[in-house]
Amino acid sequence: MSVVLSRRDVDFLLFEWLDAAGLTERERYAEHSRDTFDAVLDLAETIATRQFAPINRLLDTQEPVVGEDGKVVLPAELSEALRVYAESGMPAATFDAEVGGMQLPFAVGQGAFAFLQAASAAAASYPFLSTGNASLLVEHGSPEQVERYALPVIEGRWYGTMALSEPQAGSSLGDITTRAVRQPDGTYRLFGTKMWISGGDHELSENIVHLVLAKVEGAPAGVKGISLFIVPKFLVEPDGSLGERNDVALVGLNHKMGWRGTTNTLLNFGEGLATPGGAAGAVGDIVGEEGHGLAQMFHMMNEARISVGMGAVALGYTGYLHSLEYAKQRTQGRVAGAKDPSLPQVPLTEHADVRRMLLAQKSYVEGGLGLLLYCARLVDEQVSGADEAARTRAHDLLEVLTPIAKSWPSQWCLAANDLAIQVHGGSGYTRDYAVEQFYRDNRLNPIHEGTHGIQSLDLLGRKVVAGGGAGLATLVGAIKDTTGRAVAGDATLAAYAAQLDERVDRLAEVTGTLWAGGDPAVALANSAVYLEAAGHVVMAWIWLEQLLAVGDRRDAFFDGKRAAARYFFAFELPKVGPQFDLLASLDRTVLDVDPAVL
Amino acid sequence: MSVVLSRRDVDFLLFEWLDAAGLTERERYAEHSRDTFDAVLDLAETIATRQFAPINRLLDTQEPVVGEDGKVVLPAELSEALRVYAESGMPAATFDAEVGGMQLPFAVGQGAFAFLQAASAAAASYPFLSTGNASLLVEHGSPEQVERYALPVIEGRWYGTMALSEPQAGSSLGDITTRAVRQPDGTYRLFGTKMWISGGDHELSENIVHLVLAKVEGAPAGVKGISLFIVPKFLVEPDGSLGERNDVALVGLNHKMGWRGTTNTLLNFGEGLATPGGAAGAVGDIVGEEGHGLAQMFHMMNEARISVGMGAVALGYTGYLHSLEYAKQRTQGRVAGAKDPSLPQVPLTEHADVRRMLLAQKSYVEGGLGLLLYCARLVDEQVSGADEAARTRAHDLLEVLTPIAKSWPSQWCLAANDLAIQVHGGSGYTRDYAVEQFYRDNRLNPIHEGTHGIQSLDLLGRKVVAGGGAGLATLVGAIKDTTGRAVAGDATLAAYAAQLDERVDRLAEVTGTLWAGGDPAVALANSAVYLEAAGHVVMAWIWLEQLLAVGDRRDAFFDGKRAAARYFFAFELPKVGPQFDLLASLDRTVLDVDPAVL
Structure with a gap:
């Protein structure tokens, strides 16, 4: 394989x-x-x-x-x-x-x-x-x-690149200070510094198209003042041929723990090539109207977040396969109850704890892949659904799932990479094996395209309350539809459906409790815990869906699906219990703490 | 600071x-x-x-x-x-x-x-x-x-070094094949290859003392055949002066994800310097008697495991302090409920989710430091306790705590390093900040000196059942002593004591359930979950002990202790609920899975 x-x-x-x-x-x-x-x-x-x-x-x-x-x-x-x-x-x-x-x-x-x-x-x-x-x-x-x-x-x-962040504005895009100055010819000149721009400079292609967020002079403060500009590395003539070098200067390369093959840059716009008497600044072409930049960027960002989630899944998945191959080949020790040292050593897969680590990985990465492909399929439904209702449902579901699709794999498929190292033992910690790189590479995913914390605020602060709770209601409805089909299945499926039903009811109930007081500070204080609990509920749903697709077919592949689902329902889903308890208590620990005592 | x-x-x-x-x-x-x-x-x-x-x-x-x-x-x-x-x-x-x-x-x-x-x-x-x-x-x-x-x-x-592992024998030391051949002069000649030897070769000192596990020819199979030898890099004359180079050859250096400044070596004993007509092999001096090697090594290993736990704590702790300093200085965005973009950005410490990440780290690293110093203090009690009973109690407690003292910080102080990166955002993922190295360095700790899985088998398979359960009884008694003192405290302390009492009772009960059937395969199937649950119970105890030491004193330091303890009892201790439920159910997921379906 x-x-x-x-x-x-x-x-x-x-x-x-x-x-x-x-x-x-x-x-x-x-x-x-x-x-x-x-x-x-x-x-x-x-x-x-x-x-x-x-x-x-x-x-x-x-x-x-x-x-x-x-x-x-x-x-x-x-x-x-x-x-x-x-x-x-x-x-x-x-x-x-x-x-x-x-x-x-x-x-x-x-x-x-x-x-x-x-x-x-x-x-x-x-x-x-x-x-x-x-x-x-x-x-x-x-x-x-x-x-x-x-x-x-x-x-x-x-x-192409996406140039959003600045040294003083990472998660807080409303605080960008890159300026755009309107020119008589309808173009703009940009001045500012952009940070963390992946692919921001290289010689892999003859041109690079930067999409840059900036504020036109006189624009309102915050996100409403943001516009979006096309700023090519080389200006492009109407016939498509390349013109002069634009005023976009590479200031430096960032050196990361992983993801090292991607140029990640600090770029200056409009400071390097200013010519005396000429119009200084980086030439930019506005996309749409002024002030619409963030909304335009978010349209892209939703799909980008799904792709980031898929990237996290992919790294987790390949790490799982590497560790599985290693565990099947590497022999070490003997199993509990059969410790006779004259017997040959057994493959790692014979050890219960190694199986646990493999099953955990399998449940994370196959579950993650399922979630991400499900979301991708919703994107297709959004544009090709049979009717308005189908398209709207897909849209609503995708809205509420996107922060989970981005963050859940970034957390749990990274955890899978951690386990892949552990299965390898000392070898996994060396650069002679691939798994340590996967772990380093995957550690980026909870940070870029909106951190874990940002995703949690997006989910609890926006997505589940949008349309008077339509987002959450759609999700709950979709999950209930699945459990409704599963209870008709065998005893195992019915038991999983009952577990999931209870948890999704709790999710809805807790969401109500959190917002009942109407105080966003209180509601959002433990948003990361909410994100993680909601993520596990969604993942249990994805696993139940996969089992329904398996049906009563049996072979190593289908039995593997059963084993991973069993692991998820036994070891993972119950973790949400204490999380929901904490949320339902409107715990104020993080609100009350005075930063001076940290 | x-x-x-x-x-x-x-x-x-x-x-x-x-x-x-x-x-x-x-x-x-x-x-x-x-x-x-x-x-x-x-x-x-x-x-x-x-x-x-x-x-x-x-x-x-x-x-x-x-x-x-x-x-x-x-x-x-x-x-x-x-x-x-x-x-x-x-x-x-x-x-x-x-x-x-x-x-x-x-x-x-x-x-x-x-x-x-x-x-x-x-x-x-x-x-x-x-x-x-x-x-x-x-x-x-x-x-x-x-x-x-x-x-x-x-x-x-x-x-000095500890030369235990071999390419085919990492966790399974009984399977080492390094041979020791008795010489007429009472010394031995060693032949074999040792893997993962930290500090195995360097020029930092004029000599290196290797302590090497090997099997004398004719020794029984398994761990009973293991003896311990002193094999110096340079032979040492009776007057302490250095003699010839011993036959210990550096075969290669391992290249790791972290911990890169430590030479980690593959060493050959008795293959490099064999001279025609001379006695080939690395000259070794046996420690004590033949066949006692593993027991001797374990004496050292218990203290080494405490030191590894402390190393994990230390990396977590310094990462926490780095991220705290960063969070106090770095401004970004505005808090929930006060989003006016014309207001200045606030320090990261004003964001609830950042506080959560700082409190989590604080609870892990200060709790971990407490546990490790407590264990170290038990070592002192073992050798200097007032009477035999005190020394025995310290010994018994230390036995049961050692696998936790090694593994808990290796897991949770690594989690702290993960959070320290997250607090830094994109910066934390670059090598311009220290936290990414702490994370890479700390990832070794769940592997060396006995993996997480090995510690879990040690705890559940040996330590808690030793002496007819004396180890666990001593631990439960110590915790109950603490909760008994805490219930007399204020309402907060009393509430924590009640929480902890319930959990420690559950620990004892579940331990009984696991072993009731007498089948080690079933009892140990989920040993890693047991280790983690027991670890959290112990850590809650350590936090309660710290609060008792704080008493009613108030200042930023003491209030910080209160805040971290509050976090631990609210966010962390409840995680053991589902873990104990799983264990009590004698879950067979990992036992039942056929490796062929993975």
């Missing part, structure tokens, strides 16, 4: 559970068939295995550096891997046909891209960010902007 | 809780006073702050390499830091006066050494391993062996 990602599992989830093949009956995907989906998955798996996985360690050890000419130096092997990826047509996978895309379902695109993310988080980050960038322009840009800036990215010729 | 470790907290725990000063009334420590204790703590803090902390990142980035001459190259700054440490006399801190030691209480020695471990885990590892090495020889070696091999280590002139 490949240790990158389980194709069997992706196929099961997409085709035996989520009926991705059924999408081809819809007009939007009518050009496709199960065969074309398979072909894309085959392609992704092949590129991941042959081009990405073999260079993953290299990208970790040969970090980008700035050469004497000021250009970023990356390993040639990365250029080659990305060239193969670009030439495969994969960058266009989920884009509409009218912009040159394959118009694949997002679920299939995500399933395919997960192979790349599992093989090399760093290598995959370049197309990952670029897809988000072009997707935003396709949604919000003018036709000219799409043609000039998005098409080259969709074609895989250019890369 | 220093960001290395809190001296105030160490002083509180040692002198206001554990009455370390009172030890000076005992004969063994009569030469000491609070002043000499303070002087040693001052010295450790100074060396940690001035010599160790400043080179911690350097040791991470300049890993040991093997030079062309085959010698290990380490940064000169490490030699200098260790020279200062050695010349301070600290290596002799806890050794008996008759072997040139200061004869300090172990608790004071551990409290002092924790500053070094917090400042640089890698630098501290050289004296750490050497202390264990010499300690073992002082306990089990002949007077000649002590003089020849232990004194130079106690004097800080040489270093």
Whole structure:
């Protein structure tokens, strides 16, 4: 079996559970068939295995550096891997046909891209960010902007970035200070410094399209004053040819614990190339209207958060497969009750605690993959659902699931990576084995694209209360629909359904309790605990859904699903009990503490 | 405040809780006073702050390499830091006066050494391993062996190692294959390969004393056949001068995720220097009698496990202090309910979720420090208790606490390091801040000196059932003694005592349930869950003890103790509920799963 990602599992989830093949009956995907989906998955798996996985360690050890000419130096092997990826047509996978895309379902695109993310988080980050960038322009840009800036990215010729954070404004985007000055010709000139810009500079492509948040002079304070600008590294002529170097300067590269193959930059806009007498500043082209920047960015960010969650799943999944392979091959000791030292040593998989660590990983990563593909499938439903009601339901469900889809794998598939190291023992702690890199790489995911804390405020402060609680009601309804089908199953399924029913009722009840007082400070004080409890309830639901898709089929794969679900219901779901108790008590520990005593 | 470790907290725990000063009334420590204790703590803090902390990142980035001459190259700054440490006399801190030691209480020695471990885990590892090495020889070696091999280590002139693991035998020491061949002169010749030997080769000192587990030819299979040998890098003449190079060859250096400043080696014994006609093999001097090796090593290992736990605490603690300092200085956003963007940004400590992350860390690291110093104090009680009963009680309690003292901080103070990164946001993920290294360094602790799984088998399979359950009974009695005193306190203390009483009763009950069937496979199937639940119960006890020591005193420090304890009782202790439920159900998930379905 490949240790990158389980194709069997992706196929099961997409085709035996989520009926991705059924999408081809819809007009939007009518050009496709199960065969074309398979072909894309085959392609992704092949590129991941042959081009990405073999260079993953290299990208970790040969970090980008700035050469004497000021250009970023990356390993040639990365250029080659990305060239193969670009030439495969994969960058266009989920884009509409009218912009040159394959118009694949997002679920299939995500399933395919997960192979790349599992093989090399760093290598995959370049197309990952670029897809988000072009997707935003396709949604919000003018036709000219799409043609000039998005098409080259969709074609895989250019890369794109998202330039949001600044040194003083990370989670608090309302506090950005990058200025945009209107010019008589309708363009803008930008001045400011952007931090943590992944893919912010490199020589992998002839141009880089930065999407930059800035405030037009005189704009209101806070998020309402934010606008979005296209700021290419090289100016682009109307015919698509490249013009002058724009005033975007690489100030420095960040050096991270993991994810080292991704250039992560500090960029100055409008300070490096100011010419006497000329119009100083970085030339920017506004997207849509002034003041709409954050809303536009959020449209992209929702899909980006799903992709980040998938990235966390992918790293957890590949770590699980690596540790499973190791545990099957490595012998050590003997099992409880059969300690005769004259007997040969047994494989690690014979030890109960190693099985626990493998089952835990399996429950996290297969559950996570299920959740992320389910969310991706909702994206497809949003755009291709049979009627308004179906599309609205998909939208509402996706809204409430997105913070969980981003944060749950970032926590638990990182925990899986921790267990993958532990299964390896001392070897897992060395750089001779892959799992330590997965752990370091995955540690980024609870931070970027909105930290764990930000996701928790999004879920409890916005998503579950949106539309008078419609978001939560939709989720509860969806879960109840599943448990309703499961109680009709065998005794095991019925027992799981009963457990889940109780927990989802508690989730709804506790949500009401938290907001009953109407004081956001009190309601949100323990939002991270709420996020984690809600996440485990959702994951139990995803596992129950998977078991329903398994039905009464039996083989190693299906029995593995049963075992992982059993683990999740026995070891994991009960953890929410004390969490809900804490939340229901409106615990004030963190509110009351005086920071001076810390 | 220093960001290395809190001296105030160490002083509180040692002198206001554990009455370390009172030890000076005992004969063994009569030469000491609070002043000499303070002087040693001052010295450790100074060396940690001035010599160790400043080179911690350097040791991470300049890993040991093997030079062309085959010698290990380490940064000169490490030699200098260790020279200062050695010349301070600290290596002799806890050794008996008759072997040139200061004869300090172990608790004071551990409290002092924790500053070094917090400042640089890698630098501290050289004296750490050497202390264990010499300690073992002082306990089990002949007077000649002590003089020849232990004194130079106690004097800080040489270093020592523990050579247990082999490529095919990590956790399963009974399966080592290193052979020892008896010689007519009473010495042995060793042949074999040892893996994961920290400090196994370097030029920091003129000699290295390896303590090596091996099997004499004809010895029984398994652990009963293991003997312990002194194998110096250079042979030592009777007058203490150095003779020939022994046949111990450096085969390779391991490259780890963290802890990079510690040479970690693969060593060959008796294969490199075999001379034609001469007696091939590495010259070894047996410690005590044949077949006693593992028992001798375990004597050392118990103290080593406490020191590993302390190392995990130290890394967690320093990470907490770093993140606290960052959170107080860094401003970002505004708090729930006061989002006006025209207001200035607030310090991170104003955000509820950041406070949660700081309180969690505080509860883990101050609780962990308390547990480790409590255990160290038990070591002192074992050797200096007023009567046999007191010494026996200390011994029994220490036996049952040791696996927890090793594993709990390895899990939760690593979790603290994870939170320290999260508090820093994106910055915490870069190598510009110290916290990412703490996280990488601390990840070793759940692996070495007995993995998490090994500790759990030790606790549930041996310690709690030893002496017909005497170990557990002693622990339960100690906790009940504390809760008995706490119920007489204020309402908060009484409530905590009631919570803890309920949990410790449950611990005893569940232990009985697990063993009621008498089947070790069933009893031990979920030993890791048992270890974690027992650990949290013990930690709640340690927190209650600390609050009793605080009494009704009030200032920022004491109120901080109250806040951290409140966090632990509200957010952490309730986690044991579902764990005990799982254990009580004799859950068979991990036993039943067929590895073929994973």
